[in-house]
Amino acid sequence: xxxxxxxxxxxxxxxxxxxxxxxxxxxxxxxxxxxxxxxxxxxxxxxxxxxxxxxxxxxxxxxxxxxxxxxxxxxxxxxxxxxxxxxxxxxxxxxxxxxxxxxxxxxxxxxxxxxxxxxxxxxxxxxxxxxxxxxxxxxxxxxxxxxxxxxxxxxxxxxxxxxxxxxxxxxxxxxxxxxxxxxxxxxxxxxxxxxxxxxxxxxxxxxxxxxxxxxxxxxxxxxxxxxxxxxxxxxxxxxxxxxxxxxxxxxxxxxxxxxxxxxxxxxxxxxxxxxxxxxxxxxxxxxxxxxxxxxxxxxxxxxxxxxxxxxxxxxxxxxxxxx
Amino acid sequence: xxxxxxxxxxxxxxxxxxxxxxxxxxxxxxxxxxxxxxxxxxxxxxxxxxxxxxxxxxxxxxxxxxxxxxxxxxxxxxxxxxxxxxxxxxxxxxxxxxxxxxxxxxxxxxxxxxxxxxxxxxxxxxxxxxxxxxxxxxxxxxxxxxxxxxxxxxxxxxxxxxxxxxxxxxxxxxxxxxxxxxxxxxxxxxxxxxxxxxxxxxxxxxxxxxxxxxxxxxxxxxxxxxxxxxxxxxxxxxxxxxxxxxxxxxxxxxxxxxxxxxxxxxxxxxxxxxxxxxxxxxxxxxxxxxxxxxxxxxxxxxxxxxxxxxxxxxxxxxxxxxx
Numbered sequence: 040x041x042x043x044x045x046x047x048x049x050x051x052x053x054x055x056x057x058x059x060x061x062x063x064x065x066x067x068x069x070x071x072x073x074x075x076x077x078x079x080x081x082x083x084x085x086x087x088x089x090x091x092x093x094x095x096x097x098x099x100x101x102x103x104x105x106x107x108x109x110x111x112x113x114x115x116x117x118x119x120x121x122x123x124x125x126x127x128x129x130x131x132x133x134x135x136x137x138x139x140x141x142x143x144x145x146x147x148x149x150x151x152x153x154x155x156x157x158x159x160x161x162x163x164x165x166x167x168x169x170x171x172x173x174x175x176x177x178x179x180x181x182x183x184x185x186x187x188x189x190x191x192x193x194x195x196x197x198x199x200x201x202x203x204x205x206x207x208x209x210x211x212x213x214x215x216x217x218x219x220x221x222x223x224x225x226x227x228x229x230x231x232x233x234x235x236x237x238x239x240x241x242x243x244x245x246x247x248x249x250x251x252x253x254x255x256x257x258x259x260x261x262x263x264x265x266x267x268x269x270x271x272x273x274x275x276x277x278x279x280x281x282x283x284x285x286x287x288x289x290x291x292x293x294x295x296x297x298x299x300x301x302x303x304x305x306x307x308x309x310x311x312x313x314x315x316x317x318x319x320x321x322x323x324x325x326x327x328x329x330x331x332x333x334x335x336x337x338x339x340x341x342x343x344x345x346x347x348x349x350x351x352x353x354x355x356x357x358x359x360x361x362x
Numbered sequence: 363x364x365x366x367x368x369x370x371x372x373x374x375x376x377x378x379x380x381x382x383x384x385x386x387x388x389x390x391x392x393x394x395x396x397x398x399x400x401x402x403x404x405x406x407x408x409x410x411x412x413x414x415x416x417x418x419x420x421x422x423x424x425x426x427x428x429x430x431x432x433x434x435x436x437x438x439x440x441x442x443x444x445x446x447x448x449x450x451x452x453x454x455x456x457x458x459x460x461x462x463x464x465x466x467x468x469x470x471x472x473x474x475x476x477x478x479x480x481x482x483x484x485x486x487x488x489x490x491x492x493x494x495x496x497x498x499x500x501x502x503x504x505x506x507x508x509x510x511x512x513x514x515x516x517x518x519x520x521x522x523x524x525x526x527x528x529x530x531x532x533x534x535x536x537x538x539x540x541x542x543x544x545x546x547x548x549x550x551x552x553x554x555x556x557x558x559x560x561x562x563x564x565x566x567x568x569x570x571x572x573x574x575x576x577x578x579x580x581x582x583x584x585x586x587x588x589x590x591x592x593x594x595x596x597x598x599x600x601x602x603x604x605x606x607x608x609x610x611x612x613x614x615x616x617x618x619x620x621x622x623x624x625x626x627x628x629x630x631x632x633x634x635x636x637x638x639x640x641x642x643x644x645x646x647x648x649x650x651x652x653x654x655x656x657x658x659x660x661x662x663x664x665x666x667x668x669x670x671x672x673x674x675x676x677x678x679x680x681x682x683x684x685x
Contacts, residue, residue: 081507081509082509082536082537083507083508181410182409208454209563211563212408212670212673214563215624215625236535236536236537238538239627242627242628243607243625261628285546285549301569301570301588301665302570343539344539344542347539
């Protein structure tokens with residue numbers, strides 16, 4: 040059991056306890072160099088704790104891990120030199136300009152003087168900030184702030200990038216632009232380890248891990264998870280009063296879950312052949328007009344919620360869900 | 363702009379030329395908007411577009427530079443205190459007390475809003491119940507996960523049964539499971555006749571609203587029911603499944619028939635003028651590039667498609683004017 044150079048990240052039975060509370064519970068996975076690895080899970084599931092261990096900010100209470108070939112227990116300082124880290128609450132200096140913020144981080148990373156200018160230009164370009172050097176950080180809208188934080192995190196050309204909910208609260212266009220940046224970094228061989236609550240973003244990842252209550256409950260490509268980890272069928276239902284339908288559907292036999300997707304409903308049923316007519320009958324009996332019921336491939340959100348609820352059912356029934 | 367054919371006594375919110383400037387920047391530019399009672403209204407738009415400023419004015423916290431708004435019948439200019447008593451406002455940083463428990467936070471807000479003592483117990487029990495926070499009522503707010511914090515914030519905001527609920531991006535950073543819980547609470551509020559004005563970066567949430575306003579650079583670019591807003595998109599929209607979405611977008615950048623290409627995970631949304639005429643060229647280009655296009659079908663645009671198309675069109679128009 041040792042570091043493997045072709046792996047950017049490897050963890051083996053990684054564990055972190057805080058007193059009696061097990062925040063990360065014997066998690067094992069590997070991330071290949073250049074991969075975009077999505078780390079998903081509800082708030083409080085252990086995602087940030089895992090990232091803090093991988094970035095050398097927090098030591099594990101059990102298991103082992105390597106980042107870029109370095110041991111997270113003993114070689115934290117070496118790890119910090121080869122990684123970039125953008126946390127949920129990144130700090131920018133509000134009264135400094137974009138350029139000054141980057142200069143400041145250049146100092147922190149101890150980038151040699153002769154390389155400073157070139158690195159800064161590179162970071163500005165990679166983060167899509169060219170032309171914004173003179174803007175004050177506090178005048179930047181959400182999407183631009185995020186780019187500046189990314190620029191600061193990549194100044195030292197890290198091989199591995201940890202992004203903890205980088206697009207939280209960012210509008211749809213900025214989110215897309217941000218993912219274009221992630222993609223181009225990945226193409227240059229940078230490994231990207233990213234957490235997100237946006238399931239459309241999760242689809243852009245090469246592989247996904249789903250973590251819940253500290254344990255990893257799924258690992259694979261988006262297609263694999265949809266194919267192999269969703270035993271129930273998903274019906275897309277177009278109905279005239281979708282919100283009212285949400286009240287009725289949980290009582291229909293065979294229905295496991297019902298949720299709104301835009302103006303449509305996704306209804307998870309154990310069997311599509313019997314579920315679809317049962318759903319139609321129940322909604323029509325309540326005086327609704329059902330336009331269409333169609334079995335569809337599950338969305339990643341369907342799979343995500345279904346895996347978590349299956350996990351809840353296997354746990355002690357008295358345990359309340361944490362969020 | 364009409365308020366519907368029944369014309370209830372008074373609209374919940376009525377703004378007239380509402381304007382707010384910060385120095386040279388016009389954050390909200392002559393906004394005129396009427397929201398009838400009981401409506402679920404979604405305000406969407408790019409970051410920095412004026413959504414939060416609008417909400418802060420409607421909450422009576424920030425005075426307008428010009429124009430006025432009647433909120434629950436009271437002027438935000440002349441009677442902001444009366445407004446504050448009829449509404450609940452949940453800002454992006456809702457003030458929870460981290461060193462108080464869940465229950466103590468609720469009691470604190472009950473005091474603040476002068477909720478009669480005899481009503482408190484019942485109301486708190488109900489709010490804890492539908493936010494699924496009952497098992498956590500003795501936990502310190504600081505120890506809650508992100509999703510639970512948002513739900514507690516909403517419960518605190520609802521402690522005085524407001525007529526109007528103003529929510530500023532309430533589900534940012536909230537995982538899909540908690541998001542569903544959160545929206546269930548909102549639907550319960552709607553059933554009780556509460557008017558809800560919500561801003562969101564999740565356009566699937568906006569699709570559920572009775573009406574949406576698309577706000578950009580302080581002005582409303584669109585205001586209508588979601589399905590009518592979608593008619594703003596000219597031409598046809600085709601969804602195509604490909605093996606490598608990113609590369610497909612690059613390939614289509616060189617195809618004149620593809621007027622716009624947006625990625626939704628592995629699915630490609632391609633805007634064309636006429637599907638019958640233009641689709642063959644699009645598919646041929648993808649096939650030539652070895653991208654195995656499958657299941658091409660005409661789809662109704664999502665609100666996100668419309669958002670991107672309208673905002674980008676506006677952006678390039680402004681660019682041309684400036685040039």
